[in-house]
Amino acid sequence: MSDPYxxxxxxxxxxxxxFFHPAHNSLPGDVLTELAQTITDAGTNDAIKVIVLKSGKDRTFCAGASFKELININDEATGKVFFSGFANVINAMRKCPKFIIGRIQGKTVGGGVGLAASTDYCMASKYAAIKLSELNIGIGPFVVGPAIERKIGLSGMSQIAIDANSFYPAEWAKEKGLYTHVYESNEELDKAVKTTAEHLCTYNTDAMLEMKQMFWKGTDHWDELLAERAAISGRLVLSELTKETLKRFK
Structure with missing residues (x-):
């Protein structure tokens, strides 16, 4: 299947x-909107006790936001809407009353790191290196920053945000607390994700809900915070430096 879904x-x-997009699982606004709604709906579905978030194909987990949409932003309002895409998914994950397990099978960049950081229990393969590349084009990881900082601390987040050219290996992400386990192959990863998720389904759902609320304590203001961060990115993407940088990618 080559169409986004x-x-x-x-x-x-x-x-x-x-979720899937043929451009290395980079996500345009319509896919992000559908992803946020699907997470919200799964949270209220009585047939579901635990959620697993994964991407299609075996290589890149998520290359961040759609670059095609990024280079076509010409005003602040459009920019804010664009950068609100990942904000809405992160907030949907935060508010979801069920545990979300992340299955990170390959490299993940920018917004994709934010998705991984917003899961409640994140499992990865050794191929799941991470990078925050936003500074390279004159913006920054403003929207995903709170979620990433929450998982790996300000020091770790600032390190990868400033070193925007480098991929950091999966073991580094595990040491910092982003990943709980790193597996040698995607086959091992899938087996472990399935076992973990199905075992969690045997637990008290009320207890898991209370734990989830405890884990996310202090984030009730994120609807406003991430909207403010999206506005910052929407403004910066219109800068001359960023526009000139983006021209090289057209």
């Missing part, structure tokens, strides 16, 4: 939410 498959009380 978001789909939900329920198996043994686990809701597997999978």
């Amino acid at each position: 978001v789909k939900l498959n329920i198996e043994n009380e686990v809701g597997y939410i999978e």
Whole structure:
């Protein structure tokens, strides 16, 4: 399948939410909107006790936001809407009353790192290197920054945000607390994700809800915070430096 999609498959009380885009799983606004809604709907679906977030194909987990849409931003309002895409998904994950397990099978960049950081339990393969590349084009990881900082701390987040040219290996991400486990192959990863998710389904759902609320304590202001961050990015993307940088990618 080469067309973009978001789909939900329920198996043994686990809701597997999978997104895909042929451009290395970079996500345009319409796919992000559908992903946020699918997460919200899964959170209220009584047939689902635990959610797994994954992407299609075996290589890149998520290359961030759609570059095609990014280079066509010409005003601040459009820019804010564009950068609100990942904000809406992160907030949907934050508010979801069920545990979300991340299945990170390959490299993840920018907004994709934000998705990984917003899961409640994130499992990865050794190929799942991470990078925050936003500074390279004259903006920054403003929208995803709070989610990433929450998982790996200000020091770790600032390191990868400033070193915007480098991929950091999966083991580094594990040491910093982003990943809980790193597996040698995607086959091992999938087996572990399935086992973990199905075992969680045997637990008290009320207890898991209370734990999720405890994990996310202090983030009630994120609707406003991430909207403010999206506005910052929407303004910066119109700068002369950024526009000149983006021209080289057309």
